[in-house]
Amino acid sequence: MTAADVAPLVDHLFRREAGRLVARLARRFGVARLDVVEDAVQDALVQACRTWPFAGVPRDPAAWIATAATNRALDLLRTTQRRSRLLGGDAGAPDDAHDPLLAAPGAPPPEPPDPAELGDDELALLFACAHPALSSETAVILMLKTVGGFGVREIARGLLAEPTAIAQRLVRARRTLAEQRVPLAIPDAAEAAPRVQAVGEALYLMFTEGHSAAEADAVIRADLCHEALRLALAVADHPRLGAPDVDALVALMAFTAARLDTRVDDAGVPVLLAEQDRARWDRALVGLGMARLERSMRATRLTRWHVEAEIAAIHALAPTFDALPWARLVEAYDRLLLVAPSPVVRVNRAVALAFVAGPRAALDALDEAGADQRLARYPWWHAARAHAHERLGERHRALEAWEAALALTASEPHRRFIVARLAALGGGD
Amino acid sequence: MPRFVLILHENPANFADVSPEEMQRMVERYGAWGQSLAQRGHYVGGHKLTDEGGRHLKGAGAALRVTDGPYTEAKEVVGGLFIIEAADYDAAVALTRDCPHLENGWVEVRQIDAP
Numbered sequence: 001m002t003a004a005d006v007a008p009l010v011d012h013l014f015r016r017e018a019g020r021l022v023a024r025l026a027r028r029f030g031v032a033r034l035d036v037v038e039d040a041v042q043d044a045l046v047q048a049c050r051t052w053p054f055a056g057v058p059r060d061p062a063a064w065i066a067t068a069a070t071n072r073a074l075d076l077l078r079t080t081q082r083r084s085r086l087l088g089g090d091a092g093a094p095d096d097a098h099d100p101l102l103a104a105p106g107a108p109p110p111e112p113p114d115p116a117e118l119g120d121d122e123l124a125l126l127f128a129c130a131h132p133a134l135s136s137e138t139a140v141i142l143m144l145k146t147v148g149g150f151g152v153r154e155i156a157r158g159l160l161a162e163p164t165a166i167a168q169r170l171v172r173a174r175r176t177l178a179e180q181r182v183p184l185a186i187p188d189a190a191e192a193a194p195r196v197q198a199v200g201e202a203l204y205l206m207f208t209e210g211h212s213a214a215e216a217d218a219v220i221r222a223d224l225c226h227e228a229l230r231l232a233l234a235v236a237d238h239p240r241l242g243a244p245d246v247d248a249l250v251a252l253m254a255f256t257a258a259r260l261d262t263r264v265d266d267a268g269v270p271v272l273l274a275e276q277d278r279a280r281w282d283r284a285l286v287g288l289g290m291a292r293l294e295r296s297m298r299a300t301r302l303t304r305w306h307v308e309a310e311i312a313a314i315h316a317l318a319p320t321f322d323a324l325p326w327a328r329l330v331e332a333y334d335r336l337l338l339v340a341p342s343p344v345v346r347v348n349r350a351v352a353l354a355f356v357a358g359p360r361a362a363l364d365a366l367d368e369a370g371a372d373q374r375l376a377r378y379p380w381w382h383a384a385r386a387h388a389h390e391r392l393g394e395r396h397r398a399l400e401a402w403e404a405a406l407a408l409t410a411s412e413p414h415r416r417f418i419v420a421r422l423a424a425l426g427g428g429d
Numbered sequence: 430m431p432r433f434v435l436i437l438h439e440n441p442a443n444f445a446d447v448s449p450e451e452m453q454r455m456v457e458r459y460g461a462w463g464q465s466l467a468q469r470g471h472y473v474g475g476h477k478l479t480d481e482g483g484r485h486l487k488g489a490g491a492a493l494r495v496t497d498g499p500y501t502e503a504k505e506v507v508g509g510l511f512i513i514e515a516a517d518y519d520a521a522v523a524l525t526r527d528c529p530h531l532e533n534g535w536v537e538v539r540q541i542d543a544p
Contacts, residue, residue: 008457008460009453009456009457012450012453013453014449014450014452014453014456015448015449015450015453017449018449042445042449045449045452046444046447046452048452048456049444049447049452049455049456050444050477050480050508050509051477052456052459053456053459053460053463053475053477053529054475054476054477054509055477057456057460149449149450150448150449150450151446151447151448151449151450151451152446152448153446153448154448154450163446
């Protein structure tokens with residue numbers, strides 16, 4: 001580290017390179033050695049972190065890390081081989097000189113110039129993570145750790161889980177991939193559609209997790225949303241795998257991500273849609289949403305992502321809250337119920353219905369939805385009822401509903417919001 | 430101007446859990462800290478030590494014993510050192526308080542004795 005000019009590192013360089021290298025080395029050494037590959041990449045980054053402060057940042061940081069990671073992987077694999085030979089006494093095992101995988105690396109294949117873009121290696125790993133043998137929840141964790149370059153603690157914070165639980169799920173997931181001998185390859189035409197659907201579902205879940213609660217750790221939650229969008233874009237833009245419903249998924253994510261900054265105020269309290277500062281919605285993301293929404297219209301089949309993208313578009317494009325076309329939103333929710341019926345969608349529909357047909361109609365719709373017992377544990381059902389009761393001047397019922405919502409809410413910012421509503425009604429404690 | 434050695438103490442295991450993003454931030458903060466020192470003329474040099482425990486020599490003559498220093502099982506090792514110029518200890522401490530090493534270890538500041 002000298003007084004010489006140190007070029008600033010590109011945003012998220014380490015994270016992106018981690019993903020890229022894990023993907024490349026996993027493809028080279030096999031999915032059964034994924035854990036060794038991840039360790040090698042981590043060790044290379046640690047080496048960089050501990051050496052560059054003294055030696056300076058190299059002119060090509062990505063190349064430096066790639067070389068270090070490859071060498072480290074070879075070291076670790078040779079040690080593992082030697083150890084298993086010593087322990088197993090396997091006289092017939094090939095030694096290093098004959099193992100093609102451990103031969104000297106040679107020139108790495110050319111990478112896409114834009115560090116934000118995904119190469120084929122990363123797409124292959126992404127699809128492996130969404131293998132049918134793994135649940136969507138596990139796919140999300142594995143995607144974030146391997147392709148995403150996130151750390152275990154970051155993933156735990158983003159998903160509101162314990163780091164040890166995340167680590168355990170990763171161990172089991174890697175073991176499953178090894179046992180199933182999951183190939184690291186981009187699916188061929190015959191199996192592309194269901195595999196793309198599986199990846200899409202995992203990315204939708206990843207985005208939802210990032211978007212769900214306005215928790216204190218807003219940065220990592222936003223990172224999850226942006227990562228889901230980045231990965232979805234890579235699939236949408238692939239010449240063979242791209243499909244109209246993936247464009248719809250991208251549109252849905254882009255419109256929703258455009259509003260991320262305004263959802264929570266400086267104190268971490270959620271801001272109602274009506275009060276969000278629309279001037280701060282990200283125009284570039286809204287533009288991306290529009291472009292992909294249009295491309296998604298090529299579809300011959302309406303999917304839930306299409307309808308959700310449409311709903312998100314209606315919100316993103318309304319100049320003000322008062323200008324929202326609520327009747328169109330209700331109608332869109334009706335269509336969503338046809339392709340993806342769920343009690344939560346009914347709640348959202350009822351909220352929109354309130355603006356069209358008044359709070360009594362909304363309450364009736366909410367009570368009808370409440371026939372599904374699951375809603376009793378869903379705080380937003382109670383919150384929507386509380387709102388409707390308030391607008392009807394039914395103070396006592398509103399207080400009851402807010403209390404019920406509060407009892408089900410773990411998120412601190414949401415709790416603060418509800419407590420404020422209770423105080424405004426002159427109730428609660 | 431007096432010179433000071435900044436001896437960087439750390440636990441080798443501490444980096445296991447640090448994420449790529451966090452490591453990048455550390456590198457960036459080192460860059461900022463180092464440049465700030467260099468621009469103001471305080472930076473003299475820095476050396477990273479290799480990642481192993483070194484050798485311990487004890488006893489003289491026939492009683493000499495040489496052992497390998499601990500590393501992976503050690504709770505704490507010296508990872509490297511910086512040499513800076515500062516008017517006095519207070520000034521040296523003021524320059525060191527932003528050192529990113531403090532995020533992952535501790536720093537010992539010692540003045541070099543010079544005639």
